[in-house]
Amino acid sequence: xxxxxxxxxxxxxxxxxxxxxxxxxxxxxxxxxxxxxxxxxxxxxxxxxxxxxxxxxxxxxxxxxxxxxxxxxxxxxxxxxxxxxxxxxxxxxxxxxxxxxxxxxxxxxxxxxxxxxxxxxxxxxxxxxxxxxxxxxxxxxxxxxxxxxxxxxxxxxxxxxxxxxxxxxxxxxxxxxxxxxxxxxxxxxxxxxxxxxxxxxxxxxxxxxxxxxxxxxxxxxxxxxxxxxxxxxxxxxxxxxxxxxxxxxxxxxxxxxxxxxxxxxxxxxx
Amino acid sequence: xxxxxxxxxxxxxxxxxxxxxxxxxxxxxxxxxxxxxxxxxxxxxxxxxxxxxxxxxxxxxxxxxxxxxxxxxxxxxxxxxxxxxxxxxxxxxxxxxxxxxxxxxxxxxxxxxxxxxxxxxxxxxxxxxxxxxxxxxxxxxxxxxxxxxxxxxxxxxxxxxxxxxxxxxxxxxxxxxxxxxxxxxxxxxxxxxxxxxxxxxxxxxxxxxxxxxxxxxxxxxxxxxxxxxxxxxxxxxxxxxxxxxxxxxxxxxxxxxxxxxxxxxxxxxxxxxxxxxxxxxxxxx
Numbered sequence: 055x056x057x058x059x060x061x062x063x064x065x066x067x068x069x070x071x072x073x074x075x076x077x078x079x080x081x082x083x084x085x086x087x088x089x090x091x092x093x094x095x096x097x098x099x100x101x102x103x104x105x106x107x108x109x110x111x112x113x114x115x116x117x118x119x120x121x122x123x124x125x126x127x128x129x130x131x132x133x134x135x136x137x138x139x140x141x142x143x144x145x146x147x148x149x150x151x152x153x154x155x156x157x158x159x160x161x162x163x164x165x166x167x168x169x170x171x172x173x174x175x176x177x178x179x180x181x182x183x184x185x186x187x188x189x190x191x192x193x194x195x196x197x198x199x200x201x202x203x204x205x206x207x208x209x210x211x212x213x214x215x216x217x218x219x220x221x222x223x224x225x226x227x228x229x230x231x232x233x234x235x236x237x238x239x240x241x242x243x244x245x246x247x248x249x250x251x252x253x254x255x256x257x258x259x260x261x262x263x264x265x266x267x268x269x270x271x272x273x274x275x276x277x278x279x280x281x282x283x284x285x286x287x288x289x290x291x292x293x294x295x296x297x298x299x300x301x302x303x304x305x306x307x308x309x310x311x312x313x314x315x316x317x318x319x320x321x322x323x324x
Numbered sequence: 325x326x327x328x329x330x331x332x333x334x335x336x337x338x339x340x341x342x343x344x345x346x347x348x349x350x351x352x353x354x355x356x357x358x359x360x361x362x363x364x365x366x367x368x369x370x371x372x373x374x375x376x377x378x379x380x381x382x383x384x385x386x387x388x389x390x391x392x393x394x395x396x397x398x399x400x401x402x403x404x405x406x407x408x409x410x411x412x413x414x415x416x417x418x419x420x421x422x423x424x425x426x427x428x429x430x431x432x433x434x435x436x437x438x439x440x441x442x443x444x445x446x447x448x449x450x451x452x453x454x455x456x457x458x459x460x461x462x463x464x465x466x467x468x469x470x471x472x473x474x475x476x477x478x479x480x481x482x483x484x485x486x487x488x489x490x491x492x493x494x495x496x497x498x499x500x501x502x503x504x505x506x507x508x509x510x511x512x513x514x515x516x517x518x519x520x521x522x523x524x525x526x527x528x529x530x531x532x533x534x535x536x537x538x539x540x541x542x543x544x545x546x547x548x549x550x551x552x553x554x555x556x557x558x559x560x561x562x563x564x565x566x567x568x569x570x571x572x573x574x575x576x577x578x579x580x581x582x583x584x585x586x587x588x589x590x591x592x593x594x595x596x597x598x599x600x601x602x603x604x605x606x607x608x609x
Contacts, residue, residue: 156355169538178564259458288463298454299451
C-alpha cells in the first residue's frame, strides 16, 4: 500500500542495504585473505579465505562428503518430524487442560535444565551410533521449542473467539480445532523453526562424539586428524553455516507464505 | 526526594511480589509433589527391572554424594574431587559467558544504534550465527589444540550471538519519546547511553543472556567430551569408557542441578535489575 505513495525511497534504501551487506562480506573475506597470506598466523592454522572456499567447492564433487551431509540431513529430518508430531499434540494437551499443565510443568522444569549433549554418552552405550540413536537425541532436544511455543500460542488465543463458539454450542474439541490450533499455528511454526536449528546442532554433535557411523560431524572428526586439517575443517564449517542458513530460510519462507494473514492481523513486520 | 521515591517504589514492588508469591506457592508444592512421585515411580520400576542402564535413583544419589558431596561441612560438604571437577568446568563456562556478554552487549548497543553499521554487518552475522557451534570445536582444536583456550573460545563463539542479536533488537527499539525527552533536557551523549539506551535495552539483553546461559552449559560439556583432561565432561568420558552407568547418571543429574541453579541465579539478578522496568510499565498503563 505504501509502495504507491512513496515508491522510490524504500526501494533505494533496500538496494543500498543489499550493497552494504555485500560490502561487509567482501571486507571480511578480504581481511581473512590478507591475514592468511601475511604469515602473521601459520598457514596451517588459519589458511586464506580463497583456499578454504576452493576446498569447499571441491568438496561438492566428493562422494564421501555428500553421503556424510545426506546422513546428517536424514537424521535432522527424521528427528525434527518426530519432535513436531509428538510436541504439538503434547503442547495442545498441556496448554488446554489446567491440571495436566501443572503436573507436567514439574517434570518439564526438572528435565529441561539437563543439557542435551550430556545424554549422548549414555545414549551411545544404549543405542549404538546409528540413525536410531541420533534421532532419539534430536527428538529429546528439539521437542522443547515445539512444546513451549505450542503452549505460548494457546495462551495467546483470543478469549472472545472461544466464548463466541462456546455460546453457539461448540464442544471443547471443536473449539480447540477451530480456534486454538489456527491461532497457535504461527507460534508453532516459530517453534519448529527453532527446533530445526537445535536438531542440526544435535545431529552434528552426536556424530562428532560417536566416533562411528556416517555424517557431517563424523567427516569433520576424521578431517581434524588428517593432513591439511585446518582447510578441510574450515570448509566444513562453511558448509555447516550454509546448511544452517538454508534450513532457516526454508522455514522463514514457509512461514511468510502460510501465515501472511497472521502478520496482517498483528501488524508484525518481520 | 529520589531516595524517598525509590524507597516507596521498592516497598510497593516488594508487597506486590509477596502477593504474587503466595498464589503460586500451592503450585510450587504441587510441582515438587509430582516430582517426588515421579522419582518414587522410577525407584520402584528400576529396582524391579534391574536393568544395568537404568539404576534406581537411590543408587544415583549415593554415587552423587560419594563423588562430590562427601566433604567437610566447612566446605559446604563439597569434596576435594568436587573442587577438582566442577571448578575448572564452571570457571571456563563463566569466563566464556562473561567474554561473550561483554562483546555481545557492547557490539549489540553499537549495532542497534547505527542503522548503517548494522546493514554492513548483518549478512555476516546471520552466517556466523547459522554455523552449528559443534563444528567450531573442530576449528578451535586445530587452532588452539585441546585445552582451556579451545573450550573458552568455543563457548564465547557459541554464546555471543543470542546476546548480540537480542541487544541489537533492544537498542533499536528504544522508545523515541525517551530519546526526545533526553534531548529536551540536553543530556550528554554518555548520559543518554547510560540513562536511556541501556536501561531500555536491558529486558532484551537479559532475554539473550538466558538463552546463552543454557547454551554455555551445553558447549562446556560438549567441549569437555570432545577433549579435555579435567572437568565434568572428562568425568563423563571416563564413566562411559568404564561402562559405569551409575556415575554417568550421577553426572547427568549434577548437570541438571547446575543448569537449574544457574538459571535461577540469573532470574534473581534479572528481577532485581528489572524490578523498576515492570513497575514503570505498570505506571504507563
